Amino acid sequence: MLVLRGTKKLRDRVRGPVAKVGDESSTVLGDWFATALFWKPQVALLVNQRTLLPVFVPLAPAATLTKRIPDAIAAALRRQGAPEEFVAAELAAMGEVRIAPTNDRSVVGVMNEFAFHGEWAFRERLPDLEDVGYQMSSLLLGPLRNSEGSPDRELIALLNGGPSNVISLHRSPAPPPARGSDTADVLQLKVTLLNTKPPIWRRILVEPATPLDRLHEFIQAAFGWWNCHLYEFEIGRTSYGVPDPDWDFGRPVEHARRFALNKVAKIGDSFRYSYDFGDGWEHKVTVEKSVPRESGMTVPTCVDGRRACPPEDCGGPWGYEELLKIVADPSHPEHAERMEWLEEWAGGRRDPNAFDPNDFAGNLNAIRSGAIE
Numbered sequence: 001m002l003v004l005r006g007t008k009k010l011r012d013r014v015r016g017p018v019a020k021v022g023d024e025s026s027t028v029l030g031d032w033f034a035t036a037l038f039w040k041p042q043v044a045l046l047v048n049q050r051t052l053l054p055v056f057v058p059l060a061p062a063a064t065l066t067k068r069i070p071d072a073i074a075a076a077l078r079r080q081g082a083p084e085e086f087v088a089a090e091l092a093a094m095g096e097v098r099i100a101p102t103n104d105r106s107v108v109g110v111m112n113e114f115a116f117h118g119e120w121a122f123r124e125r126l127p128d129l130e131d132v133g134y135q136m137s138s139l140l141l142g143p144l145r146n147s148e149g150s151p152d153r154e155l156i157a158l159l160n161g162g163p164s165n166v167i168s169l170h171r172s173p174a175p176p177p178a179r180g181s182d183t184a185d186v187l188q189l190k191v192t193l194l195n196t197k198p199p200i201w202r203r204i205l206v207e208p209a210t211p212l213d214r215l216h217e218f219i220q221a222a223f224g225w226w227n228c229h230l231y232e233f234e235i236g237r238t239s240y241g242v243p244d245p246d247w248d249f250g251r252p253v254e255h256a257r258r259f260a261l262n263k264v265a266k267i268g269d270s271f272r273y274s275y276d277f278g279d280g281w282e283h284k285v286t287v288e289k290s291v292p293r294e295s296g297m298t299v300p301t302c303v304d305g306r307r308a309c310p311p312e313d314c315g316g317p318w319g320y321e322e323l324l325k326i327v328a329d330p331s332h333p334e335h336a337e338r339m340e341w342l343e344e345w346a347g348g349r350r351d352p353n354a355f356d357p358n359d360f361a362g363n364l365n366a367i368r369s370g371a372i373e
Contacts, residue, residue, distance in 0.1 A: 001026050002094040004069065005102045007035040007111075010044065013059070016066040019100035027093040028086070028158075029053075032073065033107045037115050039122060043129065046073065047111050049104060051154040052144060053080070054114045054136045056122075056129040070094035079134050080155055081209065106143050113141070117368070134257075138214065140365050149298065156207075185293035187261065188303075191219055191273065194282045195317035196310070203304035204360075205291060210300070212240045212256035212264070219273060219283065221364035222302040222357075224309035229276035231256075233285075235264045236271075261287075279316035302360035308352050311342065324352055 003025045006014065013036055025031050030050045037043040042059040046069065057072040059065065070091055077087045102108055117139065118132050126132045137152040148154040187208050192201040202222040206215060212233055220227045232241035233256065240256040265271060265287050273283040293299075310320040326332045327339060 001096045001098060002070065003031045003100050004046075004066065004097050005031050005033045005049075005100050005104075005107075007033075007102055007108070010034050010036045011099060011101070013062045014044075014065050014099065015063065017096070017098045019098035023098055023100070025093075027090050029090065032069070033102055033104070033111060034069075035108075035111050035115070037119070039119055043122075044069075045111055045115055045118070047107055047114065048073075048151075049107050051151050051158060052107070052110050052141055053151040053155055054118070054133050056118060056133045056136075058129065066097040066099070069097060075130060076133055076137075077155075079130065080137065080152055082155070082159060086159065110141055110143060113139070135368055138217075138364075139368050140361060153299075186291045186297070186299055187267070188288045188291050190286045190288050191222065192284045192286075193223070193309075194284055196307075196320070198307060200307040200309065201305055202302055203288075204300060204302050205297075206261065206300045208262035208290075209260045212259050212261065213242075214257075214300075215261055216256060216273070217364060217367055218300045219285075220275075220367055221360050222305065224359065224363055225275060225281075226312050227367045228312055229278070231273065231275045232277075234272040234274070235269075238264070240264070276312070276316075279313065279319070281310075281316065300360075300364075302357040305355050305357060308354045 001023065003019050003023055004016075014034075029048050031048075032055075033047045033049060035045050036059055037045055044057050044059045044065055046055040046057070047053070048055075053076065055072050055076045057065070057068060073094070074087050074091050077090065078084075114136050118136050121135055122129070122132050126135060137155075138150050140149050141151070144150060144154055148157045185208070186205050188203065188205055190201060190203050192199055200223075202219070204218055204222050206218055210218070216231050216233075217227065219225075230242065232239050232253065234240075239253045240259055241253045243253045243255055267287050267289060270284055270286040273285050275281045275283070310317075311323075314320050314323050323338060326334050327342065329335060
């Protein structure tokens with residue numbers, strides 16, 4: 001049985017069996033909370049009480065929502081990489097859905113946060129509700145501050161280190177390690193922005209099974225890019241990004257979200273990451289080594305780097321070099337104009353040597369919430 005704890009505005013629109021006093025979810029993930037969002041079209045937002053994992057589904061037809069919820073939750077779990085045994089067991093346990101009032105203000109607050117950020121993502125760039133839920137699942141949330149930080153990582157922690165009955169019932173045998181990888185849990189990458197002198201680079205720690213679309217976000221956050229443009233990874237002879245017919249130059253582009261880092265690269269490999277096909281920012285990504293996971297380690301994170309990231313839309317490496325010359329010369333006829341542009345459009349970035357790895361978490365949240373756009 002699944003206990004669905006709905007807000008009043010959801011319960012007013014969705015009918016179904018009412019939970020009785022003492023009813024408890026028989027799923028490993030426990031209760032799910034739900035609310036109605038009056039977007040166009042209207043949407044139901046589900047949030048898992050245990051992991052805070054979000055799931056967005058069409059509200060209409062409201063009469064069938066409780067029947068559709070188990071499949072929507074299963075799809076979200078598969079998207080997160082949950083083993084099929086776990087998904088199947090959760091589906092079996094959700095054979096009956098009963099509706100109850102909400103009973104946890106913290107989860108309701110998280111729902112409000114997902115609703116706020118999710119509406120912008122849905123309206124501006126992610127028309128697929130499953131994509132919205134996947135994107136929102138990596139937001140850093142206050143209630144998870146003392147555990148894993150974000151719902152996707154909380155789910156991974158549950159699957160990898162939860163109670164023994166969770167592991168035995170829902171985990172498939174661990175896949176063999178990627179080619180050339182060690183048994184350590186974390187990969188260390190060095191990402192260098194090409195064609196800049198002195199070089200601009202970042203060193204980041206990521207999970208080996210990080211999907212490439214997430215790796216893109218981590219690189220954006222580490223450098224301070226704003227995720228305003230298209231991107232592409234070129235690994236071997238294959239390109240990974242977001243397939244777009246308008247940017248298909250005669251070669252297929254695999255969808256980055258479908259490929260994990262440890263499935264396409266091994267320790268010692270280097271590959272190219274391109275961002276903003278107009279300005280042409282090219283990066284060299286090197287999988288340097290595996291790092292033992294330590295107690296309290298935050299992953300993903302940026303641990304080292306050098307120099308500030310160039311501002312968005314400044315004209316690529318050549319344009320950035322020209323910009324630095326102009327802002328360093330108060331007598332230049334374009335100095336005042338460029339300084340004003342930096343203040344208004346580039347977040348006031350003036351020191352080309354500035355770098356703080358602690359900016360990573362804030363940058364990542366801003367990228368995923370759309371706050372920087």
